[in-house]
Amino acid sequence: MGVWLNRLWLGWLPATDHNILLRYPVRQRVRDLLFLVDPYKDFRFCGDKVDLRGWNGDSPVLRNLIRKLRPELVVEVGSWKGQSAVTLARELSAQNLVGSELVCVDTWLGSVEFWRERDHEDGYGSLNFIHGYPSVYYTFLNNIFGESLHQIVTPFPATSWVAWKWFTERGLQADLIYIDASHEYEEVFSDIKRWSKILKPDGLIVGDDYNLSWPGVIRAYEEACDANVIARAGVVEEKWIGRKVIRRS
Numbered sequence: 376m377g378v379w380l381n382r383l384w385l386g387w388l389p390a391t392d393h394n395i396l397l398r399y400p401v402r403q404r405v406r407d408l409l410f411l412v413d414p415y416k417d418f419r420f421c422g423d424k425v426d427l428r429g430w431n432g433d434s435p436v437l438r439n440l441i442r443k444l445r446p447e448l449v450v451e452v453g454s455w456k457g458q459s460a461v462t463l464a465r466e467l468s469a470q471n472l473v474g475s476e477l478v479c480v481d482t483w484l485g486s487v488e489f490w491r492e493r494d495h496e497d498g499y500g501s502l503n504f505i506h507g508y509p510s511v512y513y514t515f516l517n518n519i520f521g522e523s524l525h526q527i528v529t530p531f532p533a534t535s536w537v538a539w540k541w542f543t544e545r546g547l548q549a550d551l552i553y554i555d556a557s558h559e560y561e562e563v564f565s566d567i568k569r570w571s572k573i574l575k576p577d578g579l580i581v582g583d584d585y586n587l588s589w590p591g592v593i594r595a596y597e598e599a600c601d602a603n604v605i606a607r608a609g610v611v612e613e614k615w616i617g618r619k620v621i622r623r624s
């Protein structure tokens with residue numbers, strides 16, 4: 376039976392992944408597919424550098440979604456220092472969802488608004504440049520490690536498009552997808568369109584900042600619902616929510 380299960384899985388994946396799957400016949404963690412060396416291996420935690428400031432990432436809506444869906448795989452697109460990731464992962468842990476994984480997709484290079492104002496401490500300032508290159512990824516790792524959530528949270532340092540393509544090519548599907556990356560209309564619309572395709576049939580796609588400060592977010596969600604890209608599931612405390620549209624060919 377195990378051999379047959381492996382054969383079924385193996386058909387979906389490139390040859391290089393076969394050995395990994397043979398070790399994990401039931402459910403493969405995304406982390407093992409992404410990395411040859413665990414990102415937290417030999418990580419040096421620094422208590423002084425814990426900084427979980429963010430924007431509305433501790434919302435009860437995120438906790439309720441975990442309770443409702445009891446997801447195996449959650450993808451967050453836009454993690455920054457990890458405030459929302461910590462909220463989601465803490466709830467996965469609180470619900471005893473052993474083996475569930477939260478994959479955090481981010482370039483850790485900032486959205487356009489981070490680059491607009493150089494005197495903005497929580498935007499540009501928090502990029503934390505080293506020789507001109509942002510280092511906020513290490514703040515994220517430090518925060519996750521400090522919360523002892525490193526078994527649950529897997530970083531995927533890539534653009535939204537690259538990560539989406541990777542998930543698509545592997546046929547991986549998520550129960551819950553949280554979109555909080557770019558807040559520009561074109562990019563939010565693309566994120567909704569692309570990432571909703573990798574939702575499980577009964578999964579939910581959710582996004583942050585449905586409010587007047589972010590007209591691009593409102594427009595992208597409304598147009599995506601009107602065009603039947605996703606099925607409208609409502610807006611709760613500035614989080615827009617959608618369901619996958621099942622297309623019959």
Ligand SMILES: C[S@@+](CC[C@H](N)C(=O)[O-])C[C@H]1O[C@@H](n2cnc3c(N)ncnc32)[C@H](O)[C@@H]1O
Pocket residue numbers: 428429430431432433452453454455456457458459460480481482483484485486487533534535536555556557
């Ligand atoms: C608003 S912050 C995320 C906040 C986070 N969810 C929290 O609770 O604190 C947006 C993040 O999206 C990332 N981002 C923006 N555009 C992206 C893209 N196209 N691909 C990957 N990450 C992106 C930025 O680097 C930034 O870290």
